[in-house]
Amino acid sequence: MGARADHHVALRVSEMDRAIRFWEEALGARVVSAPSLREGPFIESVFGEGTRVTVAHVAFDANALELWEFHEPAHPIPPADQAAVGQMHFAVTVDDVPATVARVEAAGGRTRFPVKQLAGGEDSAQFVYCEDPDGHVFELLSRSHPETVAIINARQGT
Amino acid sequence: MDHHVGLRVENMERSIRFWTEGLGGALQNEPVERGGGYFDQLFGPGSRIRICYVTFDAGAVELFEFVEPRRPVASSDQTGDGLMHFGVHVDDVDEALARVEAAGAKRRLEIQHMGGRPDAPRFVYVESPDGHVFELMEADTAGTVAQIHKTIALLAEQAAASDG
Numbered sequence: 001m002g003a004r005a006d007h008h009v010a011l012r013v014s015e016m017d018r019a020i021r022f023w024e025e026a027l028g029a030r031v032v033s034a035p036s037l038r039e040g041p042f043i044e045s046v047f048g049e050g051t052r053v054t055v056a057h058v059a060f061d062a063n064a065l066e067l068w069e070f071h072e073p074a075h076p077i078p079p080a081d082q083a084a085v086g087q088m089h090f091a092v093t094v095d096d097v098p099a100t101v102a103r104v105e106a107a108g109g110r111t112r113f114p115v116k117q118l119a120g121g122e123d124s125a126q127f128v129y130c131e132d133p134d135g136h137v138f139e140l141l142s143r144s145h146p147e148t149v150a151i152i153n154a155r156q157g158t
Numbered sequence: 159m160d161h162h163v164g165l166r167v168e169n170m171e172r173s174i175r176f177w178t179e180g181l182g183g184a185l186q187n188e189p190v191e192r193g194g195g196y197f198d199q200l201f202g203p204g205s206r207i208r209i210c211y212v213t214f215d216a217g218a219v220e221l222f223e224f225v226e227p228r229r230p231v232a233s234s235d236q237t238g239d240g241l242m243h244f245g246v247h248v249d250d251v252d253e254a255l256a257r258v259e260a261a262g263a264k265r266r267l268e269i270q271h272m273g274g275r276p277d278a279p280r281f282v283y284v285e286s287p288d289g290h291v292f293e294l295m296e297a298d299t300a301g302t303v304a305q306i307h308k309t310i311a312l313l314a315e316q317a318a319a320s321d322g
Binding site (some may be wrong): 002003004005006007008009010011012027032033036038039040041042045046047048051055057060062063064065066068070073075077078080081082083084085086087088089090091092093112113116119128134135136138139141144145146148149152153 | 160161162163164165166181182183186187195196200201205206211213214215216217218219220222224227229231232233234236237238239240241242243244245246247248249254267270273274281288290291292293295297298299300302303306307310313320
């Protein structure tokens with residue numbers, strides 16, 4: 001069975017315009033579907049009676065974010081405590097981790113700790129956990145997923 | 159940004175079975191227990207975790223079972239959580255749904271057509287045994303965006319008709 005698990009990641013955001021600006025400026029996303037208000041029977045069948053939500057899509061070189069600003073129900077966005085939430089983070093491969101961190105910070109994001117090196121020597125992947133202005137955690141890595149797995153498996157001797 | 163999605167799980171072996179049997183993932187490494195070093199900074203002093211990767215035709219999930227601190231995983235509330243769900247492109251929603259349900263998933267709603275339009279590709283929200291929500295979709299990302307544009311145009315037409 002073919003499962004391509006890079007269709008999109010959905011994030012709830014508190015201010016749509018700020019969120020779009022952040023992902024454009026921080027990671028070079030482009031808006032592929034402009035914010036649009038959704039309400040009525042279909043959206044209520046998915047999220048409950050009375051739901052009103054603005055939805056937009058931004059895309060990257062691979063994968064996309066689906067951004068949801070709920071007007072009704074409007075709950076605050078909880079902080080993403082990595083040891084307490086279920087969906088912890090999503091990860092992004094970039095060419096230059098420190099340069100991307102500078103862009104993320106200039107766009108209103110922050111890092112959770114300084115840039116680190118995966119165990120496995122100087123040529124292993126650089127990585128860092130970042131937060132967007134709503135506190136969603138995303139990880140920047142200097143290596144692709146297959147390369148990262150190879151580094152981990154080499155370390156384990158498997 | 160198709161490197162991976164990190165999921166906290168309560169029972170690593172159950173979760174590996176789920177993501178490999180349910181969605182056809184490939185286990186890339188046996189779970190390994192990690193702690194100390196940068197994990198103290200990542201997750202708090204004294205944290206200990208078991209980690210592994212499961213990969214798909216595209217994308218991956220990184221599974222984390224926290225040995226310390228050990229807290230229950232809450233079932234995802236789509237209008238209350240920050241990270242809501244992730245989408246998975248499959249060829250046949252019926253077949254994929256049958257497989258994930260056989261592996262222990264629950265559907266959150268019945269299979270729907272995108273935008274509620276009968277001619278549109280289908281999708282369904284399902285949850286893993288830990289309550290993580292993911293979406294099975296019969297269109298790829300570009301195809302889904304095209305469907306959204308159709309839905310928005312239709313909603314605008316309906317609004318104009320009711321105004322007129």
